[in-house]
Amino acid sequence: xxxxxxxxxxxxxxxxxxxxxxxxxxxxxxxxxxxxxxxxxxxxxxxxxxxxxxxxxxxxxxxxxxxxxxxxxxxxxxxxxxxxxxxxxxxxxxxxxxxxxxxxxxxxxxxxxxxxxxxxxxxxxxxxxxxxxxxxxxxxxxxxxxxxxxxxxxxxxxxxxxxxxxxxxxxxxxxxxxxxxxxxxxxxxxxxxxxxxxxxxxxxxxxxxxxxxxxxxxxxxxxxxxxxxxxxxxxxxxxxxxxxxxxxxxxxxxxxxxxxxxxxxxxxxxxxxxxxxxxxxxxxxxxxxxxxxxxxxxxxxxxxxxxxxxxxxxxxxxxxxxxxxxxxxxxxxxxxxxxxxxxxxxxxxxxxxxxxxxxxxxxxxxxxxxxxx
Amino acid sequence: xxxxxxxxxxxxxxxxxxxxxxxxxxxxxxxxxxxxxxxxxxxxxxxxxxxxxxxxxxxxxxxxxxxxxxxxxxxxxxxxxxxxxxxxxxxxxxxxxxxxxxxxxxxxxxxxxxxxxxxxxxxxxxxxxxxxxxxxxxxxxxxxxxxxxxxxxxxxxxxxxxxxxxxxxxxxxxxxxxxxxxxxxxxxxxxxxxxxxxxxxxxxxxxxxxxxxxxxxxxxxxxxxxxxxxxxxxxxxxxxxxxxxxxxxxxxxxxxxxxxxxxxxxxxxxxxxxxxxxxxxxxxxxxxxxxxxxxxxxxxxxxxxxxxxxxxxxxxxxxxxxxxxxxxxxxxxxxxxxxxxxxxxxxxxxxxxxxxxxxxxxxxxxxxxxxxx
Numbered sequence: 062x063x064x065x066x067x068x069x070x071x072x073x074x075x076x077x078x079x080x081x082x083x084x085x086x087x088x089x090x091x092x093x094x095x096x097x098x099x100x101x102x103x104x105x106x107x108x109x110x111x112x113x114x115x116x117x118x119x120x121x122x123x124x125x126x127x128x129x130x131x132x133x134x135x136x137x138x139x140x141x142x143x144x145x146x147x148x149x150x151x152x153x154x155x156x157x158x159x160x161x162x163x164x165x166x167x168x169x170x171x172x173x174x175x176x177x178x179x180x181x182x183x184x185x186x187x188x189x190x191x192x193x194x195x196x197x198x199x200x201x202x203x204x205x206x207x208x209x210x211x212x213x214x215x216x217x218x219x220x221x222x223x224x225x226x227x228x229x230x231x232x233x234x235x236x237x238x239x240x241x242x243x244x245x246x247x248x249x250x251x252x253x254x255x256x257x258x259x260x261x262x263x264x265x266x267x268x269x270x271x272x273x274x275x276x277x278x279x280x281x282x283x284x285x286x287x288x289x290x291x292x293x294x295x296x297x298x299x300x301x302x303x304x305x306x307x308x309x310x311x312x313x314x315x316x317x318x319x320x321x322x323x324x325x326x327x328x329x330x331x332x333x334x335x336x337x338x339x340x341x342x343x344x345x346x347x348x349x350x351x352x353x354x355x356x357x358x359x360x361x362x363x364x365x366x367x368x369x370x371x372x373x374x375x376x377x378x379x380x381x382x383x384x385x386x387x388x389x390x391x392x393x394x395x396x397x398x399x400x401x402x403x404x405x406x407x408x409x410x411x412x413x414x415x416x417x418x419x420x421x422x423x424x425x426x427x428x429x430x431x432x433x434x
Numbered sequence: 435x436x437x438x439x440x441x442x443x444x445x446x447x448x449x450x451x452x453x454x455x456x457x458x459x460x461x462x463x464x465x466x467x468x469x470x471x472x473x474x475x476x477x478x479x480x481x482x483x484x485x486x487x488x489x490x491x492x493x494x495x496x497x498x499x500x501x502x503x504x505x506x507x508x509x510x511x512x513x514x515x516x517x518x519x520x521x522x523x524x525x526x527x528x529x530x531x532x533x534x535x536x537x538x539x540x541x542x543x544x545x546x547x548x549x550x551x552x553x554x555x556x557x558x559x560x561x562x563x564x565x566x567x568x569x570x571x572x573x574x575x576x577x578x579x580x581x582x583x584x585x586x587x588x589x590x591x592x593x594x595x596x597x598x599x600x601x602x603x604x605x606x607x608x609x610x611x612x613x614x615x616x617x618x619x620x621x622x623x624x625x626x627x628x629x630x631x632x633x634x635x636x637x638x639x640x641x642x643x644x645x646x647x648x649x650x651x652x653x654x655x656x657x658x659x660x661x662x663x664x665x666x667x668x669x670x671x672x673x674x675x676x677x678x679x680x681x682x683x684x685x686x687x688x689x690x691x692x693x694x695x696x697x698x699x700x701x702x703x704x705x706x707x708x709x710x711x712x713x714x715x716x717x718x719x720x721x722x723x724x725x726x727x728x729x730x731x732x733x734x735x736x737x738x739x740x741x742x743x744x745x746x747x748x749x750x751x752x753x754x755x756x757x758x759x760x761x762x763x764x765x766x767x768x769x770x771x772x773x774x775x776x777x778x779x780x781x782x783x784x785x786x787x788x789x790x791x792x793x794x795x796x797x798x799x800x801x802x803x804x805x806x807x
Binding site: 270312328336339 | 531594611612643648679680682693695700704705706709712713
């Protein structure tokens, strides 16, 4: 730990922070509840991410959950978090290996639990955590509860694509390993709503992931979901392009990819892994000869531009959809840039009142349901 | 059409070819049955691919199925196919849009049917087609029939990876959209056998694709398959590393990835699409400025080396496993290089007597089955 910085009286930094009431903290700002303990990089990376965000966005403030003894000095010496970050002590930490069912039973003292609780109580507008995805989804589902009409919540991510926006929305990528036709319809509604509010797309193009684009292909629940999603097209105002294939996830044919959490999870991890392999081979190629080393020096800015463009940290954040409250799951290995990207997304969704709109959309489609369940 | 070349009397090129009996054709060579009509690029690309292979490999010869009027001049003017390529006329062509069930009922006159039939009769050692995958699998299953003990055949591909070999074997990637625990065990046996005979790996590392590596994760059939594959580990002589995730497909943790055909199909298409997107962004980055254009010139050989290394055409060929005979499915859009890669793979498998070994392996594991079905 370094010495306290001189911009504040830090005889007891934690108490100085705690003394700032939420009233002072918010002042019309969007309050973001952050789990400081969950990520692989530890609380320092999370606090650094909050600091980055605070510097750029004056309209947000933080409630930081975790070990006060570790957090207070980090917050105290930060130049951007003064008066905009409240620390709430939580003694427990959810580890990456903890089983969700175990955390739900015994994890009330954890920073993750407190982070979600802060959204449930209405104190914060949105929650952000880098921690164990399964545990975060379990706590969020139990504490926030599912929106009326939603049977399975979903995790949506932004996947790099050849789209004008540079990204598709893809869901579910792992909230649940199953999804029936009705779930897939909800995913389409939630994904379209997310694309509308998170990506400013008026009429998002929605595709249902399958092993071929012909209508006769695929599992029975996919054919059923196809009809359900088609039936809502006019009412909800998306453009249903029908079945799409794995190659369309990174293409420019759709804005929203709908699939079950098993397939979606395998797909994004396969894509990430493949991109990593291409990067590895690219570096090898540039190390091959003196000439190629020289080329790589000249190409440095180009390659840097490329890596910024496809840097997963810059679109870091899976959003939990279908709950009474918004929860953003940041990558476990997120550094300050990654955490900051997740916070940016969380702030945007909160400020757009995304979840209220989504709830209204789901509710509006309930009466017109025509599925042969 | 160009004039006939002068290395042969070509008053009736088709008859000249037809006159060469199979006895002359084989002469101890491995006979490969090729569907000349199936691919997007037409018969010229297929014949050019055969020619490329014939030039490199003196131990192979071809039986080419398709429209004689189109094929004869192509073969006739080729410098490498003389005396090593027999044309068998077939009037029908399976299109990419034909439904497999329709082809099975009405497609007996097609080049694809004849290509498979040539393996069934024992005339050819292996079949190669660039055509409609579903139709090829349907014809192959009906004519060659499944190996005893195999309920679902599978399509295996080589996927680029950080492995020493540069590739993993992945199956099933789309023969069937379903697979139960017993099927997944067979896939593990077949994939290990393929890695042993196609990639010279003595003790292949086998992984079962899931959404996490913890044993408690995933669908019920995956947990059951986990136990079945574990139980055969010593007997069959592979190294079962347990559950793997999407990111491991391109990693160096396993040599064989086992999954159902739905997930596998989405995964390889997602990976291909992502690699394509990275390539697109890379080209954009290099076009950005004068300096980056100069860099791209200098980097030309490096980038060329990279694209050769990850060129899907060079490992072109899905292999149908679990049938009484080997069928290699080349990419529909394969050019001469792609077709030649598929032929190389087909020849290697035939010369290793892969299918006989695989059948023996499956048969050997039948008595020790302990699954609670």
